[in-house]
Amino acid sequence: MPDNPNVKTESGRRHFLQSVFSGAVLGMAAQAGMEFAAPAMLSAQSNLTPEAALQELLAGNQRFASNHLTSIEHDLTILKEHTADKQEPFAAVLSCADSRVPVELIFDQTIGHIFVTRVAGNIVTPEIIASLEYGVAVLGVKALVVLGHSACGALKAAMKADAVPGQISALYPCLRQAVEKSGGNLDKAIEANAKIQAELLRTSSTVIRDAFKAGKLKVEAGVYDLASGKVTLT
Numbered sequence: 001m002p003d004n005p006n007v008k009t010e011s012g013r014r015h016f017l018q019s020v021f022s023g024a025v026l027g028m029a030a031q032a033g034m035e036f037a038a039p040a041m042l043s044a045q046s047n048l049t050p051e052a053a054l055q056e057l058l059a060g061n062q063r064f065a066s067n068h069l070t071s072i073e074h075d076l077t078i079l080k081e082h083t084a085d086k087q088e089p090f091a092a093v094l095s096c097a098d099s100r101v102p103v104e105l106i107f108d109q110t111i112g113h114i115f116v117t118r119v120a121g122n123i124v125t126p127e128i129i130a131s132l133e134y135g136v137a138v139l140g141v142k143a144l145v146v147l148g149h150s151a152c153g154a155l156k157a158a159m160k161a162d163a164v165p166g167q168i169s170a171l172y173p174c175l176r177q178a179v180e181k182s183g184g185n186l187d188k189a190i191e192a193n194a195k196i197q198a199e200l201l202r203t204s205s206t207v208i209r210d211a212f213k214a215g216k217l218k219v220e221a222g223v224y225d226l227a228s229g230k231v232t233l234t
């Protein structure tokens with residue numbers, strides 16, 4: 001993330017990300033997986049298609065929103081033993097750092113199921129791409145969701161663009177395109193930002209782009225509603 005928030009335009013940022021990660025994450029090694037009895041008891045990702053992985057996330061969110069969690073029924077001792085030496089997540093999520101967005105919980109998943117990256121405003125940075133490339137190339141995740149959320153403080157701040165302490169304003173350039181598309185409407189800015197960041201992942205990372213084009217990975221944008229608990233793909 002740039003120290004000077006006024007340095008990069010969106011096109012410059014895209015070019016920078018493409019340059020940084022043109023040769024990243026060598027030696028793709030998708031992990032071998034375990035069979036699973038039912039979606040509520042997933043233990044690995046290898047047998048899921050990209051579409052099935054995405055649908056498992058959405059089904060888990062439906063369980064969460066209706067207060068019918070199944071992930072709490074998993075034996076944590078067995079899960080920790082199974083994941084101590086390796087991880088086999090079936091999906092990855094780029095989420096906002098907001099404390100009201102507990103990713104595993106809102107998708108009703110447990111230890112080892114989701115590879116999560118978090119940063120204020122769920123923005124794409126070189127560090128975020130590097131992490132997600134690892135999830136795709138090495139861990140073999142089948143679905144990647146950029147998850148915005150209602151009442152996002154980062155978008156609120158970017159829309160106001162007021163003076164702030166420290167480096168908080170470094171977020172503003174990354175969110176500027178969404179703000180410009182919003183017409184002053186926060187909800188529209190949140191939705192636009194999720195879409196913009198998902199598209200950056202599809203185009204700025206050779207690893208993610210190639211997996212997406214080959215049909216090995218779904219890359220989607222969504223918004224989590226704090227009040228209802230529901231995730232809606234955009």
